[in-house]
């Protein structure tokens with residue numbers, strides 16, 4: 314049985330590792346475009362900031378580790394075409410040589426590529442690029458280009474276009490490196506994946522660390538700045554009221570989201586779904602014979618929403634593992650995502666799981682969201698932090714639908730969000746969260762955990778009077 318995985322990141326490598334784990338005799342080949350298999354691109358901001366001291370440290374596993382696990386890696390090899398009936402994959406090597414790789418089962422893990430928004434100066438024959446200090450960020454190659462720019466002498470300022478989680482992590486990273494950062498976001502608040510009330514707290518954290526945050530600001534053009542100014546690039550934007558906004562900077566980073574990389578699968582006849590991601594069933598089957606797909610290139614089965622597109626590393630790992638198992642004849646199903654995510658912004662963290670009010674309403678629930686605050690541990694023990702928590706539940710059934718948290722990075726924001734994720738996964742009511750037997754000692758918690766206090770606030774607020 315020859316298994317071929319296309320893509321050497323979270324999905325492709327997870328599939329290969331799982332296949333080799335289940336069947337040490339399985340013949341597994343991973344084909345990847347670059348030379349960096351199994352790198353944690355989620356860690357890129359921390360290499361850029363200098364907190365991770367060498368790019369090699371971002372590897373989940375080294376090439377030697379992967380080879381020791383029994384897979385064959387074809388680095389710098391691009392998958393060009395899938396011959397579905399013939400079960401062959403046409404690949405080209407970096408030297409340009411073509412080869413047909415036969416497979417019994419194929420796993421497509423081609424991931425996502427950064428969106429290039431319609432900003433003048435970003436596309437076309439005269440587009441500015443890394444050599445000019447204008448960057449997109451997704452791969453290790455993009456990271457090296459960013460580092461080459463950053464290592465130039467006298468680099469003092471950056472404009473970041475986009476204030477999603479990657480934009481925020483990069484604002485943190487570039488500030489830590491000593492750059493003056495301006496962040497431009499066209500929506501009304503930063504981190505639009507959480508409610509604006511929490512986005513405003515993130516905004517305040519950015520501002521308190523010297524980041525100039527311009528929300529409601531749509532970037533229209535990036536160009537070379539007139540000489541004699543304070544930066545080599547000029548960014549022109551429009552504020553919500555139409556006022557022109559101009560900033561100069563030495564570097565511009567455009568991080569406005571990703572789109573699934575699906576050309577190969579679509580050309581082979583795969584059906585596309587939400588956001589033109591590859592349609593897969595919960596077993597990660599594409600509908601094409603013997604072809605599975607996983608990770609950022611596929612639609613996401615969501616436990617509360619049905620099908621959506623939600624590219625995340627956690628999901629790519631799980632789906633890849635399932636695709637690898639099923640390619641070997643297994644029968645495992647992806648249980649569905651809840652979109653659980655967390656981001657650190659300087660000294661604070663913001664997280665969410667499940668649905669926000671408007672998402673729940675669109676999915677047919679009768680949502681109520683209640684905000685409250687609680688300490689991460691007993692306030693009499695030094696170092697306690699206040700956590701802001703927004704609980705969304707269904708008024709009709711009392712079911713917990715979502716939770717959003719904001720608080721100090723040491724306040725266990727991620728793990729508290731994971732309590733909520735676990736409760737939502739199991740269909741618990743908000744009220745039942747108070748029944749969970751959670752741990753307590755004054756330096757680390759309270760007899761009622763902050764999540765339980767937030768659940769109680771929701772129940773108080775929504776009970777019939």
Ligand SMILES: Cc1cc2nc3c(=O)[nH]c(=O)nc-3n(C[C@H](O)[C@H](O)[C@H](O)COP(=O)(O)OP(=O)(O)OC[C@H]3O[C@@H](n4cnc5c(N)ncnc54)[C@H](O)[C@@H]3O)c2cc1C
Nearest residue numbers: 320321322323324346355392423424425608609625626627
């Ligand atoms: C800066 C940053 C921070 C992030 N932080 C987080 C985080 O904190 N938490 C989280 O959950 N997620 C995070 N993510 C998202 C996460 O990294 C992705 O969801 C995850 O990497 C997706 O994995 P993937 O294998 O599906 O795709 P990708 O990582 O996109 O990898 C696709 C692979 O396929 C290869 N490929 C594509 N086409 C071909 C072809 N034709 N032939 C050969 N090879 C091909 C590519 O070279 C690459 O190796 C972050 C992403 C970035 C960029």
